[in-house]
Amino acid sequence: MMLARFRPVFEYGLALLLLTIAWWYASGPMGIPKYLLPSPQSTVSTLWDSLVSGQLWPHLWFTLRNIFLGLAIGGVAGVAGAYLLYKMPRLSTYLDGPLVVFQTAPKIALAPLFVVWFGLGLTAKIVLIVSLVFFPVLMGALAGFRSIDSRMHDLAKLLKLSPLSLFWRIDLMAALPGIFVGLKIGAVQALVGAILAEWISGSDGLGYLMTFASATYKTSLLFGAVLLTSLLGIALHGLLGAIESRLLSWKVQDGR
């Protein structure tokens, strides 16, 4: 039991270790120049220094806040949109086509357009992240709502539940597994969107730090920012996984 629990940790750890050794070998013994590939030691120490000096925190906070804001707005809008489509089947037959177009349209390619429309400030960044989060959550939630056992609605009818009560007490709970599928995809997208939005404009965030570092040839800072972004992605995934396993503990394979 214990072994099975730690197995993923062990596997991830081993992969990271191998990657780090390869990195160290390439930057050290192999002799790739520092400005192309800084060593792991210098990357970590640059990262550590900027963390201790407090220089990094505002950037990290800025990116994190945008991700959470975008996830929250996109998540709520996605669930609300899915419920609307679920409750109005006729609407969904009209909107299915356009939705597929919007869903498959490369939102990242639209990022410069969002800047034109919403300016260089926070709005354009949030709009980009929301547009990336919205569709996976919409699709996941819609699948969740559509798979609700119709007899649960018989029950709701017998109990004369109000529409609001039906949503909170039955539909939302029953669709939660689907919603989480969408949210987990959306979280990865949100991270990508947040970094990309910071590349395009502004002087805050991990994305900005990357463009700044590459423009000033601070390769170890660039590597540090990339490393931190990856860790952020892993942490985000882990956080959502933890929330999911807490909220969905009732839905494990054994029995119905």
Next chain:
Amino acid sequence: MITTSGLTKSFDLEGGSILALAPLDHRIEKGSFVSIVGPSGCGKSTFLRLIAGLEDASGGTVKLDTGSAKRPVGFVFQDAVLLPWKTVRDNIRFPLDTAGVRRDEGNRIVGELIDLVGLTGFEDALPKQLSGGMRQRAAIARALSDDPPILLMDEPFSAVDLLTRETLNDELLRIWQRTGKTILLVTHSVEEAAYLGSEVMVMSPRPGRLKKTYTVDLPHPRGEATKLDPAYHQLVAELRQDMRETE
């Protein structure tokens, strides 16, 4: 208690409509236990769902003489249909919570019901951790929790094994006698219908209609002795004959 007059239901399909229930006039007395038997497609489930208000009638009326009860019927489905994210206790309490019953009052009622259906010790279990029979017990308790005068059961024991089924039948009789509710039970089994009912409605298909009604005079309380009673065997044989004629 329950009066239907000219109650009928047809379903619209592509290229026409199908008569699921031909006009049905019937009266069910308060406190009776009515078994409804018939082959598939005889409209017995439709009849139950019409009484519950889960389907809208195509014609005719259902009158429930239940006074001011806000939720006049409790319904037990073929599967338990418990909310999988709620514990047994919270599932049974669900009708009370949604009716705004006070917490301590709800706890008291739920406690009594858990005793009544024999789920003591499983209050905090999730539906997935229970056997089919136990889930069905929880579903019965939930249907009883806000004390509806009428209990409708749509083949409630068809998914549990035979031994559990017989136990649940006896418990259902005990609950009926203790609570004095009007119970309508749809079943495929003529033995179950005869054993439980104070009245048996036999329905036949194409179109679904009421074929015959039996009043069952077998003495109460019923038990193993009932199953040896020649009158019981006579009734089962007649019901089986009726069923065969309807095929």
